[in-house]
Amino acid sequence: MVLNNISSSIPTTALGVLEVDISKLIENYRYLQSQAPGAVCGAAVKADAYGLGQNTVSYYLALAGCDNFFVVQVEEGIRLREYLRTALPHKNPKIYVMVGVMPGTEDLLIHYGLIPTLLAPYQLMLWRKAAFRHEKNLPAVLHFDTGMARTGFMADQAIDLANSSGDLEGISLKMIMSHLTCSNEHEHPMNQIQLKAFDQLCAGFPGVPQSLSNSWGIFLGKDFHKNVVRPGGGIYGLSLAQGVTNDIPGIKGIISIKAKIVQIHTIRAGASVGYSGTFVAQRPTRIATLGVGYADGYTRGLSNKGIVKIKNWIVPVIGRVSMDFVTVDVTDIPENQVKEGEWALLMGDELRLKDVASQIETISYELAVNISERYHRQYIMTDIESI
Amino acid sequence: MVLNNISSSIPTTALGVLEVDISKLIENYRYLQSQAPGAVCGAAVKADAYGLGQNTVSYYLALAGCDNFFVVQVEEGIRLREYLRTALPHKNPKIYVMVGVMPGTEDLLIHYGLIPTLLAPYQLMLWRKAAFRHEKNLPAVLHFDTGMARTGFMADQAIDLANSSGDLEGISLKMIMSHLTCSNEHEHPMNQIQLKAFDQLCAGFPGVPQSLSNSWGIFLGKDFHKNVVRPGGGIYGLSLAQGVTNDIPGIKGIISIKAKIVQIHTIRAGASVGYSGTFVAQRPTRIATLGVGYADGYTRGLSNKGIVKIKNWIVPVIGRVSMDFVTVDVTDIPENQVKEGEWALLMGDELRLKDVASQIETISYELAVNISERYHRQYIMTDIESI
Numbered sequence: 001m002v003l004n005n006i007s008s009s010i011p012t013t014a015l016g017v018l019e020v021d022i023s024k025l026i027e028n029y030r031y032l033q034s035q036a037p038g039a040v041c042g043a044a045v046k047a048d049a050y051g052l053g054q055n056t057v058s059y060y061l062a063l064a065g066c067d068n069f070f071v072v073q074v075e076e077g078i079r080l081r082e083y084l085r086t087a088l089p090h091k092n093p094k095i096y097v098m099v100g101v102m103p104g105t106e107d108l109l110i111h112y113g114l115i116p117t118l119l120a121p122y123q124l125m126l127w128r129k130a131a132f133r134h135e136k137n138l139p140a141v142l143h144f145d146t147g148m149a150r151t152g153f154m155a156d157q158a159i160d161l162a163n164s165s166g167d168l169e170g171i172s173l174k175m176i177m178s179h180l181t182c183s184n185e186h187e188h189p190m191n192q193i194q195l196k197a198f199d200q201l202c203a204g205f206p207g208v209p210q211s212l213s214n215s216w217g218i219f220l221g222k223d224f225h226k227n228v229v230r231p232g233g234g235i236y237g238l239s240l241a242q243g244v245t246n247d248i249p250g251i252k253g254i255i256s257i258k259a260k261i262v263q264i265h266t267i268r269a270g271a272s273v274g275y276s277g278t279f280v281a282q283r284p285t286r287i288a289t290l291g292v293g294y295a296d297g298y299t300r301g302l303s304n305k306g307i308v309k310i311k312n313w314i315v316p317v318i319g320r321v322s323m324d325f326v327t328v329d330v331t332d333i334p335e336n337q338v339k340e341g342e343w344a345l346l347m348g349d350e351l352r353l354k355d356v357a358s359q360i361e362t363i364s365y366e367l368a369v370n371i372s373e374r375y376h377r378q379y380i381m382t383d384i385e386s387i
Numbered sequence: 388m389v390l391n392n393i394s395s396s397i398p399t400t401a402l403g404v405l406e407v408d409i410s411k412l413i414e415n416y417r418y419l420q421s422q423a424p425g426a427v428c429g430a431a432v433k434a435d436a437y438g439l440g441q442n443t444v445s446y447y448l449a450l451a452g453c454d455n456f457f458v459v460q461v462e463e464g465i466r467l468r469e470y471l472r473t474a475l476p477h478k479n480p481k482i483y484v485m486v487g488v489m490p491g492t493e494d495l496l497i498h499y500g501l502i503p504t505l506l507a508p509y510q511l512m513l514w515r516k517a518a519f520r521h522e523k524n525l526p527a528v529l530h531f532d533t534g535m536a537r538t539g540f541m542a543d544q545a546i547d548l549a550n551s552s553g554d555l556e557g558i559s560l561k562m563i564m565s566h567l568t569c570s571n572e573h574e575h576p577m578n579q580i581q582l583k584a585f586d587q588l589c590a591g592f593p594g595v596p597q598s599l600s601n602s603w604g605i606f607l608g609k610d611f612h613k614n615v616v617r618p619g620g621g622i623y624g625l626s627l628a629q630g631v632t633n634d635i636p637g638i639k640g641i642i643s644i645k646a647k648i649v650q651i652h653t654i655r656a657g658a659s660v661g662y663s664g665t666f667v668a669q670r671p672t673r674i675a676t677l678g679v680g681y682a683d684g685y686t687r688g689l690s691n692k693g694i695v696k697i698k699n700w701i702v703p704v705i706g707r708v709s710m711d712f713v714t715v716d717v718t719d720i721p722e723n724q725v726k727e728g729e730w731a732l733l734m735g736d737e738l739r740l741k742d743v744a745s746q747i748e749t750i751s752y753e754l755a756v757n758i759s760e761r762y763h764r765q766y767i768m769t770d771i772e773s774i
Contacts, residue, residue, distance in 0.1 A: 012491030013461040047682035047710055047761075072711040073678075073761060074400040098711075099649055099678055103728050104399030120650045122727055145652070149660040150676055150712055154652050181662055190664060262486055263507045265532070265541050273536040275568055277577060289537055291460075291486055295434035295756040300749050323434055323752060324459040324485075325537055340509055341490050362687050365710060369682040370757060374434075374460060 004087060005056045005379050014376035015291030019256040019348070020052050023383040026064045028235050031250040036218050036225040042068030044214070044232030046076060046098065051297075051368040052236055052255070053377055055083040061235070067093045070230050074105045077114040094174075096141060098151075106130035110138065115174060117141035119151045124167070131170030141175040142205075146197040147190060148181045155201065162204025175209045175228065176202050183216040183224075191220055219248060238364040239354045255368065256348030257375070259290035259298075259308075259326065261340050273327055274319025279304055285318075286331045290344050293324040297370035298346060301360035302326075309345040310338055391474060392443045392766050401763035402678030406643040406735070407439050410770040413451045415622045418637040423605050423612040429455030431601070431619030433463060433485065438684075438755040439623055439642065440764050442470040448622070454480045457617050461492045464501040481561075483528060485538075493517035497525065502561060504528035506538045511554070518557030528562040529592075533584040534577060535568045542588065549591025562596045562615065563589055570603035570611075578607055606635060625751040626741045642755065643735030644762070646677035646685075646695075646713065648727050660714055661706025666691055672705075673718045677731050680711040684757035685733060688747035689713075696732040697725055 010017055033041035043066050044050075049057035058069055058080055071077045077097045084093065097109065100119040106126060109116055118124050118140050131138040142161070145152035153161065161167050178198045182188035195212070202210050210226035215234030217224045233239070237253040266286045273279040273287065288310070294300040298321055306317035306326070313333045317326055326346075330338050347353050353364035397404055420428035430453050431437075436444035445456055445467055458464045464484045471480065484496065487506040493513060496503055505511050505527050518525040529548070532539035540548065548554050565585045569575035582599070589597050597613035602621030604611045620626070624640040653673045660666040660674065675697070681687040685708060693704035693713070700720045704713055713733075717725050734740050740751035 011462075012489060013465075013495065015460055015486060015489070050710075051682075073402055075398075075761075078400075099402060102399060102402070102647070102649065102678075108400065120652065120727065147659070147664075148662075149652075149654045149658060149674060149706070150709065150714055151650055154654075181659070181664055185663070190659075260489070262489065263538055265507065265536075267536045267541075271536060272534070272568070272577075275535075276572070277534075277568055287536060291489075294753050295438075297757075300753050319536070322537065323437075323756060327537055340507065366681050366687050369710060369759075370684075372756075373760065374462075 003381065004059050006381050010376055010378060015260045015262065016296050016375040017258045017343070017378055018052070018371050018375040019258065019378045019380055020057070021254040021256075022056075022060050022379050022381050024237065024252045024254040025057065025235060026060060028237055028251055028254065029061055029064055029066065029231075032215065032218055032229070032231045032234050035250070036213070036229045038222065039225040040068060040228045042066060042070055042211075042228055042230040043235055044070045044230055045080065046070060046072040046232070047369050050232060050236050050238065050365060051371040053379075054080055055087070056377075056379055058084065059087050062088055062091055062093055067091075068096070068228060068230070069093055070096045070098055070232075072098045074099070074102065074108055074114065078108065078112050081112045081114065098143070100143070101126045101130075110134060115139045115141060117143045117177060118153075119143050120153060121157055124171070128170045137170055137172040139172045139174050141177055142173065144176060144178045144198065144201045146178040146194040146201070148179050150179070152178060155197065158201045159204065162201070173205065173208050175211055176205055177211040180212065180214060180217045180224075183214060183220060186220060191224075195223060233365055236368065238368060253348065253352065255353060257346040257371065258343040258348075259292040259346055261288045261310075261338065261342050261344060262291045262325070263289040264330065264338065264340055272319075274303075275322060276320065279319040283331065285329055286335070287318070287327050288330045288338060288344065290326045290328065290346075291324070292346070292375075293322050293326055295323045296372040296374050297367065298326055299360055299367075299370070302356070305359055306346075306356065307351065309349065309351055310342070313337075390768065391446050393768050394765055397763055397765060402647045402649065403683050403762040404645045404730070404765055405439070405758050405762040406645065406765045406767055407444070408641040408643075409443075409447050409766050409768050411624065411639045411641040412444065412622060413447060415624055415638055415641065416448055416451055416453065416618075419602065419605055419616070419618045419621050422637070423600070423616045425609065426612040427455060427615045429453060429457060429598075429615055429617040430622055431457045431617055432467065433457060433459040433619070434756050437619060437623050437625065437752060438758040440766075441467055442474070443764075443766055445471065446474050449475055449478055449480055454478075455483070455615060455617070456480055457483045457485055457619075459485045461486070461489065461495055461501065465495065465499050468499045468501065485530070487530070488513045488517075497521060502526045502528060504530045504564060505540075506530050507540060508544055511558070515557045524557055524559040526559045526561050528564055529560065531563060531565045531585065531588050533565040533581040533588070535566050537566070539565060542584065545588045546591065549588070560592065560595050562598055563592055564598040567599065567601060567604045567611075570601060570607060573607060578611075582610060620752055623755065625755060640735065640739065642740060644733045644758065645730040646679040646733055648675045648697075648725070648729050648731060649678045649712070650676040651717065651725065651727055659706075661690075662709060663707065666706040670718065672716055673722070674705070674714050675717045675725060675731065677713045677715065677733075678711070679733070679761075680709050680713055682710045683759040683761050684754065685713060686747055686754075686757070689743070692746055693733075693743065694738065696736065696738055697729070700724075
């Protein structure tokens with residue numbers, strides 16, 4: 001088997017590294033799959049696989065048996081199809097485009113073999129016209145809204161559709177899907193409300209495969225599994241810190257983010273640090289300056305708040321995070337234990353993304369998708385047997 | 388003259404557009420230049436030109452006469468050099484790499500004709516060794532810290548250097564620079580403290596060109612201009628909303644961000660919207676769903692807070708911003724005035740970046756650099772005479 005993009009060396013130019021553990025990625029995927037044994041387990045790889053690299057992540061998920069990939073944008077779908085055609089020519093996984101059919105994209109969807117999830121009547125019309133033009137049935141998913149109020153046919157539109165079968169002429173209906181709003185809150189009444197609404201709508205389309213659950217929906221029980229589950233965050237080891245999800249024991253963190261120490265220097269007590277001098281040293285203070293900043297997704301909200309790990313020491317961010325640099329206080333690390341050119345861990349291990357996210361009142365998902373292109377992406381395989 | 392990347396058509400697949408007004412970019416550059424008439428005006432194009440596209444931005448700045456480009460990372464410098472060599476073969480602008488010489492990058496810096504700004508004694512040693520190996524003097528800038536405590540030789544190190552001229556053997560010293568911490572706060576005492584410290588350190592290096600000011604430093608008066616100014620945010624029309632900067636009247640906004648309406652639907656009073664149902668409709672509510680989300684830098688902090696403009700209506704974001712979608716309340720727009728496939732303005736015009744940034748307690752710089760690659764970048768030229 002060919003291993004793609006698994007690398008051991010970091011270029012000398014890299015000031016930041018995003019390390020993705022492919023073995024654990026696959027373990028997470030398999031674990032999620034095992035929790036929904038009656039369903040097929042797909043994967044949401046939209047938004048560049050939540051910041052981790054759509055192509056490489058999809059490649060290994062496909063090797064692990066994933067045959068259903070969910071993106072949002074047509075361009076994401078095209079890129080994924082082109083990559084997988086080259087990288088895994090013997091596989092031809094299904095790629096679903098969740099924004100559906102936007103005007104003018106019909107021929108691209110057809111050319112690249114992408115399956116749109118139709119969101120609204122106008123998209124159904126566009127797709128039917130395309131089918132007519134191409135003189136063939138076109139595959140599609142119908143997305144029904146059951147309470148998210150974001151995308152999808154409203155209940156009355158879905159019922160109309162079920163009652164007038166001619167409306168689906170030209171369409172080869174592959175799946176009906178909906179999206180849960182509160183799946184990370186197991187006891188939230190919305191889960192049962194959505195399940196019931198979904199079941200009622202699906203009853204109008206007997207025999208058509210169904211998909212309802214994202215990562216956390218899988219843990220709501222068998223009723224939620226339907227035919228296809230489509231986890232995203234769970235595969236990537238993310239969690240929803242602002243929700244009430246308990247961490248799922250079987251899900252492992254797969255992301256580490258590191259930054260290079262570009263300079264170490266000592267300032268006197270009373271000196272200030274960074275823009276607007278928001279940190280004032282209370283003692284002679286040794287500072288390590290790291291070569292990443294808010295342009296790399298190490299958000300400015302972590303100014304005077306973040307913590308990083310250098311070897312076994314946990315040390316605080318001091319001063320404002322600037323666009324390209326972060327300053328941390330390394331006074332408490334013995335001088336010979338920290339050197340320019342070495343790496344500091346920003347997230348990963350005990351510096352869990354969900355905890356960092358909590359500090360800035362968001363969720364780990366947002367941290368992950370903001371990881372910038374400036375990071376060198378390093379894919380590691382801790383256990384070659386995992387595939 | 389060849390116009391690069393100036394386009395009028397948006398691909399049908401685009402769900403978000405970042406529009407950059409190149410005419411105003413150049414006007415801003417010229418205006419900043421005019422405010423420091425005795426100095427050369429360079430440009431900070433690090434972090435992909437603050438999110439706006441390093442190559443295209445640099446191309447037009449070079450056409451406008453900019454000959455001094457400042458990046459942070461070696462890879463940014465390499466990319467810029469390669470691009471400009473092809474796009475503008477008759478020009479050979481200076482490119483400064485502000486992270487300086489990281490171990491192992493010496494030959495790349497030399498090969499691509501990049502000038503490192505040396506931050507610390509260890510970098511000077513690396514660069515001198517490279518000069519010895521290559522048997523030629525190598526160009527460098529010395530970065531002196533005058534109060535930022537982030538990067539640069541400390542004052543005592545700078546003084547040592549001035550007193551032992553042998554330490555610069557092998558170095559062709561092109562410039563001395565430092566960085567202001569509070570330049571957006573005109574009355575802040577730190578400005579004069581840093582100016583004085585800089586002048587004292589520079590006195591040890593007579594005849595060497597000097598650079599002290601970023602965008603806002605230019606407006607601190609002639610003493611701060613020195614030989615080279617190096618604005619970034621000012622060129623891009625950004626401002627520091629959290630500081631006390633008054634808007635500079637001569638600086639124009641150049642960024643617009645738009646998102647496509649992918650669906651319009653109506654929910655009943657009492658229905659909730661988005662993850663965790665954080666918005667509950669108080670009336671029958673018509674919702675437009677836009678095809679961008681926090682993966683595109685429309686940050687989750689704008690949930691139930693942001694506002695967008697559709698034609699001439701300003702309407703509120705309702706519910707949580709999700710990874711790929713935003714929902715806005717368009718009930719107050721006449722039904723025939725808003726359609727699927729049309730565009731909503733997220734930032735630009737009266738939706739100033741600084742105001743959006745204030746809502747989420749950051750600065751417009753952070754919004755700009757987080758604009759994702761998923762946006763189609765459209766460069767427009769409102770006034771062809773501007774170049």
